[in-house]
Amino acid sequence: MLAFIAAEIPRLFTIYNVILLAKAAVTTLSLSAVGCVVGLLCGTLLTLARMSRRRSLWPLKALAFLYIEIMRRIPFLVTLMTFYFGAQVLGFNFSPLEIAFVSTSVISTAFVAEIVRTGLQAVKASQIEAAEVMNFSVWQSFWLVRLPQAWPIILPPVFGYFVLFIKDTALASQAGVLELTQAAKILNTKGFSASLVYATVLLLYFVISYPLARLGGHLEKRLGTARHSRSRRTV
Amino acid sequence: MHYVLHYGQITPYIPYLLGGVLISLALSILSFAGGMVLGLVFAILRNEGGAAASRFVRGYVAFFTNTPQLVQIYVIYFGLPDFGILFTPFMAVLIGMTLNAAGYLTEILRAGLASVHAQELDAAETLNMSRLQTLRHVILPHLFRVTMPALTNQYILMMLGTSMAAIFGVEELTGRAFNINSTTFRSIEVFTTVAAIYVVVTFLATILLALFSRWAFRARVPVI
Numbered sequence: 244m245l246a247f248i249a250a251e252i253p254r255l256f257t258i259y260n261v262i263l264l265a266k267a268a269v270t271t272l273s274l275s276a277v278g279c280v281v282g283l284l285c286g287t288l289l290t291l292a293r294m295s296r297r298r299s300l301w302p303l304k305a306l307a308f309l310y311i312e313i314m315r316r317i318p319f320l321v322t323l324m325t326f327y328f329g330a331q332v333l334g335f336n337f338s339p340l341e342i343a344f345v346s347t348s349v350i351s352t353a354f355v356a357e358i359v360r361t362g363l364q365a366v367k368a369s370q371i372e373a374a375e376v377m378n379f380s381v382w383q384s385f386w387l388v389r390l391p392q393a394w395p396i397i398l399p400p401v402f403g404y405f406v407l408f409i410k411d412t413a414l415a416s417q418a419g420v421l422e423l424t425q426a427a428k429i430l431n432t433k434g435f436s437a438s439l440v441y442a443t444v445l446l447l448y449f450v451i452s453y454p455l456a457r458l459g460g461h462l463e464k465r466l467g468t469a470r471h472s473r474s475r476r477t478v
Numbered sequence: 479m480h481y482v483l484h485y486g487q488i489t490p491y492i493p494y495l496l497g498g499v500l501i502s503l504a505l506s507i508l509s510f511a512g513g514m515v516l517g518l519v520f521a522i523l524r525n526e527g528g529a530a531a532s533r534f535v536r537g538y539v540a541f542f543t544n545t546p547q548l549v550q551i552y553v554i555y556f557g558l559p560d561f562g563i564l565f566t567p568f569m570a571v572l573i574g575m576t577l578n579a580a581g582y583l584t585e586i587l588r589a590g591l592a593s594v595h596a597q598e599l600d601a602a603e604t605l606n607m608s609r610l611q612t613l614r615h616v617i618l619p620h621l622f623r624v625t626m627p628a629l630t631n632q633y634i635l636m637m638l639g640t641s642m643a644a645i646f647g648v649e650e651l652t653g654r655a656f657n658i659n660s661t662t663f664r665s666i667e668v669f670t671t672v673a674a675i676y677v678v679v680t681f682l683a684t685i686l687l688a689l690f691s692r693w694a695f696r697a698r699v700p701v702i
Contacts, residue, residue, distance in 0.1 A: 316638070318641035318676060332663075413546035436560050438553065448546055452544040
């Protein structure tokens with residue numbers, strides 16, 4: 244069997260299949276990247292809403308809290324399928340890729356919001372009080388005092404989440420998005436041995452994820468915040 | 479855009495879905511237990527084994543934490559039959575999830591083991607405890623007390639991860655949702671109901687695990 248599979252290898256790595264895999268790898272990376280960037284923007288907004296001390300904003304606060312608590316307890320596959328079939332039923336004409344982008348963004352917003360919150364809360368209250376004493380406006384104290392101190396704490400876990408999310412986006416193949424796992428399914432359908440194509444894709448994921456994970460660890464050391472090392476998402 | 483929600487068509491299926499919850503729970507509990515055993519062995523090997531064992535564990539952890547669980551199960555379920563090794567869907571998913579969990583749990587447990595103070599081990603030695611007694615009365619209580627929040631977190635993630643089993647035809651919660659979806663075509667209703675069930679189940683699991691770790695290991699974890 245091994246010899247049989249080995250004989251397939253030159254046929255598998257023809258230029259067209261390599262291009263297919265490379266394109267798929269780019270899609271995998273961009274799914275995770277878009278999810279994290281949108282997550283960072285929307286997550287920060289959600290966190291600001293949640294941490295706001297203005298009384299009149301309580302419905303927004305409650306919504307932000309519920310969104311963050313609930314979305315982190317729904318499997319990615321279920322979210323993806325809700326959007327996938329939901330768009331169909333409601334008559335929207337979205338491509339699978341668009342559906343996948345929306346669902347990764349929706350999920351990562353909740354997870355990144357939690358990372359952002361821990362980062363913002365890590366800034367000592369006395370700093371904010373000092374800003375208030377110096378008559379800073381709410382925005383000035385956020386922009387000039389809180390954020391510059393929080394981002395070195397926020398960035399490493401967000402990067403860690405980005406690396407983690409690369410692996411979670413494998414589920415997007417279930418909606419027919421042409422990312423690495425889907426590329427493996429296509430190659431398998433073309434007649435290559437399942438063991439060969441899936442092992443290849445497994446290795447590709449490793450080649451993408453491992454250096455990034457190492458880089459993340461390095462980043463964490465450089466920014467001097469070891470407190471969240473090795474922790475995955477916090478539920 | 480004139481879509482009317484009909485949750486009434488889903489309600490007869492609620493017991494069917496709850497039956498799926500049991501399979502999801504079985505899958506997550508079994509793979510978590512298996513992952514704990516493997517992870518504990520690996521963590522001890524990594525800390526106290528020889529250079530070769532340590533290198534093996536490091537490689538294992540790097541590999542399994544840097545590749546998607548879904549593709550790991552694909553290799554087990556679709557790849558291994560090339561070599562004459564066949565598993566039922568449930569077994570394939572269980573094995574994949576166990577091996578994957580072992581990678582993450584090794585890291586968590588290793589960090590916990592590293593946090594046992596040398597003085598505590600010295601004290602155990604002074605009290606003439608055997609190695610096994612030290613493990614049972616000194617190391618493990620400390621280990622669980624320290625790692626319980628991370629372990630709870632990992633379990634919740636694994637509970638959510640069981641939804642992958644649906645892809646391989648295991649009829650757990652998500653698998654049953656697919657079944658209902660294809661008979662009723664009430665997609666939005668089915669998947670939001672299932673999402674709600676996941677939220678409730680993981681929420682209950684968090685509370686129960688927090689209570690358990692308070693009771694069993696006197697860990698200082700907030701219940702909510």
